[in-house]
Amino acid sequence: MDVVASILEQSAKDAEKYKPVSVNKHLELEYDLGTILAIDNNELDTRKLREKKNDYLLNLTRDNVQLLLNKVWDLPTEQIDEAIVVKLPPSTFVLPRGKPVPKPRPLTKWQEFAKLKGIQKKKKGKLSWDEQLKKWVPLYGYKRAAAEKEKEWVLEVPDNANPMEDQFTKAKTLKSERVSKNELQRMRNIAKARNVKVPRVGLTNPDVSSAKDLQTAVTVARSSTASLGKFQDKLPKEKEARGVMELTPGATRKRKMPPASSDQERRQNLDIVDAVLNKRPKIDIEKAVARHINQEQIERSEEKKNFRPKSGKKGNRTKKLKGVGKKPAGGRGQRKGKTSVGRKRR
Amino acid sequence: MAPIQRVVKPTTRKGKKVLLAREPQIIEGPKRAVIFQGRRTSERVRNTLKDLYDLKKPDAKLLARKNDITIFENAAPVEEICRKHETPLFIMGTHSKKRPDNLVVGRMFNCALLDMVELGIDSFEGLRDFAVPKITLGTKPCLIFNGPAWDQTDEYKHLRSIFIDLFHREQVESVRLQGLEHALSFTATPEGKILFRSYKVLLKKSGCRTPRIELEEIGPRLDFTLRRSKLSSEDLLKQACQKPKALKVIKKKNISTDGLGTVHGQIHVGKQNITGIQTRKMKGLKKTIKEKKG
Known part of the structure; x- marks a missing residue:
């Protein structure tokens, strides 16, 4: 018994010699041991803060560091090369990244x-x-x-x-x-x-490009005339390249989207049948009138051609009459080529 | 059509490594900071910048020239500086009649401004004003935030986050106990001031395993007031705080650990087939020939 008492006494004496490691706080601190961070939400002593600012801050921080390091010292330790190392838990305080999370590289x-x-x-x-x-x-x-x-x-x-x-x-x-x-x-x-x-x-070298590339090149080249390839010859069973619609404006867009529902499909087919069965000659009044006027004009010109003046008056007049006749069809006359040289005057 | 982006193909192996290092990484290293002067600076601001550079040192860059930047009007030049120096953090010091001794601390996300806070320096005592032994370079500090004000407004919350980002150095798995020799304290007073103090930690004998902590101020000693601020939008911050999928811990089903560290497994047994089970054989239950055939 005597030994135990003496040891207790000794330890109490030892403890007196050192300052304490425990700190009393009104509110518990928030810790993040991963970042070694402590947040103290306790109210500050405003009077002390005003009077002895630096001493007060030193003591306050000392207490908080003591509490934080008490927690750190409780963590599991290990020894690496004569140094005692403590293992930190993952941090809980979320900090933003500097750059976004990397995305997986898309496949080629x-x-x-x-x-x-x-x-x-x-x-x-x-x-x-x-x-x-x-x-x-x-x-x-x-x-x-x-x-x-x-x-x-x-x-x-x-x-x-x-x-x-x-x-x-x-x-x-x-x-x-x-x-x-x-x-x-x-x-x-x-x-x-x-x-x-x-x-x-555009087309790469034909020696190294694929058949598809060549097909595209042919299709585009064909439609590159002034008449958008309307008069270009085609080989029998030749296929057009796909996916070049924006480059071949004259191309006919044959494909249509398939109908969405059977109901729609039925309606479409009925429309076609109706259109075929109900076909009637349409009377286009404007066209009919134009044709009629044209006919009259032709008749009148025929008359004038057959009509011969009894007495020749002036050559000037006959020339004018000649001009009234039908216009010559294009492409049959002889071309003289450009005669006038210089700026075009308007 | 806009001009096509040029694709830089590295010509050397080293150049390739540099370009690869600039791409987004799953695990990012310490956030570096660029510290520079604005249009005009005072002696106090310059000294503050220098001391902050000393605190942040291996992960910081101190630029010498003045920069004609009004950051709250146009942040693009600062973004350019941060992009050039590969630093997501910046500290800019300015001095004007309207805002004397001014410090702007901010962060970037993906080379674009995330948030920034402007601080006025009310008083300053530098590292050199404290004639005491200093700490070793690059130690991880203990960060202490005092005062209930830190949790009260958005500006304070962002500023706290910026301070942690600026000084926490790096995410580490383990730390040497004797290496914990620096403490930074940030105190938000009810009057709206922010007091920045830096201490050296002295580990004294305490008679037990945990040491008795004593502190010694090493400087810099700074008193700030909060001025203007530009905080990040909610969704941008959320995007910036995204955690990579590769780092997320996938919870394994049916395995649990109790308080004592024993691993428990749960086994799910499927439904038993009791229709085809063989029970006791009796003559009466025997199948007739007709049943067998059918």
């Missing part, structure tokens, strides 16, 4: 297609054995171009090719075309991802 056109078709990427080795050269050739990069050059030191001239054509330059241009096409596609993917409208690109 090829990736979309591959996903749809279930095409998976094949892993290719960095080096592959070349039978012809008898050595390992990298897939791309350093020493690849040299190997290619070594391999293709001679090129065959195809049967139908121009014998004077340089096959090496041809291969080179084709390669550069492919590269630029790929760059174009890359840019198109970026534009799609950023939702930017880019103008339509």
